[in-house]
Amino acid sequence: MRRGHRAGLAAAAAVAVAASLGAAAPATAAAEGYTFAVIGDIPYGATQIANFPKVVAQINADPAVQWVDHLGDIKNGSTVCSDEYFQQIKSDFDQFADPLVYTVGDNEWTDCHRPNNGGYNPLERLAKIRQVFFPQPGRTLGQHAARVRTQAGQGIPENVRWERADVAFAAVDVVGSNDSLAPWTGQTAPTPQQAAEVLARTSAVIQEIHDTFADARRHHDRAVTVLMQADMFDPTVTNPSFADYYGFQPIVAALAREAAEFDGPVYLFNGDSHVYNSDQPLAAGSKWLSFYGITSPVPNLSRVTVDGSTGVNNYLRVSVQERGLQVLTWTRVPFNF
Secondary structure (H helix, E strand, O other): OOHHHHHHHHHHHHHHHHHHHOOOOOOHHHHOOOEEEEEOOOOOHHHHHHHHHHHHHHHHHOOOOOEEEEOOOOOOOOOOOOHHHHHHHHHHHOOOOOOEEEOOOOOOOHHHHOHHHOOOOHHHHHHHHHHHHOOOOOEOEOOOOOEOEEEHHHOEEEEEEEEEOOEEEEEOOOOHHHHHOOOOOOOOOOOHHHHHHHHHHHHHHHHHHHHHHHHHHHOOOOEEEEEEOOOOOOOOOOOOOHHHHHHHHHHHHHHHHHHHOOOOOEEEEEOOOOOOEEEOOOOOOOHHHHHHOOOOOOOOEEEEEOOOHHHOOEEEEEEEOOOOOOOEEEEEEEOOO
16 A cells, blocks of 8 residues: 555544543644554553454554554563563564564562462562563564664663664563562562662663664754653642652653653653553652652653553554654554454
8 A cells, every 4th residue: 555545544433433432533744654553551451462453453453553552561460470461472473564663571580489379489470571572682672673772782682773764663571569569478678689670670771762862962852752661740649659650760760861851852661550641640749759759840741541441442643743842742542353
């Protein structure tokens, strides 16, 4: 199918879908540029596992989509973190026609210490995730893999960055459960090995954020997009506890600092809290400013949480606009099965 015809179909579909969901439809020009799909916290439970190949097939059939991002949590938090399950999801991922970037969630390693998850050592499960899902560091998953810059040399192949349509992208391993600092079963505090892993990974994440913004400034990109699993700004939490969020503090500080110095919009996509939300988490008046110790508002940072968990019934289609201050626009596309 010719690209122009694909673009026309995509624009028409986006308008129809946006109308059905009450979302703002992307401009026609977006379909002529760069469009990607975002999913996360899926599949959860037996029904979604069985239907996940249909999710892959529907995204493959979307004429606009050129890239796919999975924000982690490839299982729910109360099922076994087995090698066999990892291989099953990897086989599903291999059916994506477009490049697929998968950034890791807490359910597939951080929470695997739980007895109903199999009582694994989470660090061993993280090593297995890296072995199964990142067999060729520096290349995405999917049938038409693309090259990405990777931190595999630091032992963190899941931290990657790339550029498309004058937008700099980064996918970083930042997970729920206080970025993996929640105590494991039988412990009252992080173990030394657990704390050492978090310290090393956090340092790498901050470096990746810095390098992504440096790339964006060097290449005069219009926007920066960061993707991760953890919801560091859960809007459903009225009074966040420092004990549940302190692992995110240096990451939020790095993102705020870099975004404040960037002359353009910054977008953060995350899963974790399961309900679609779009906001400006560090804008003036936000409770998260004082909570994380951010002294000045960061109005150019926008955040989007994708739908997930057992109630998820859509994927997010995101398009780069060719002109205007709003570089990215998005709409939720219902599953058709």
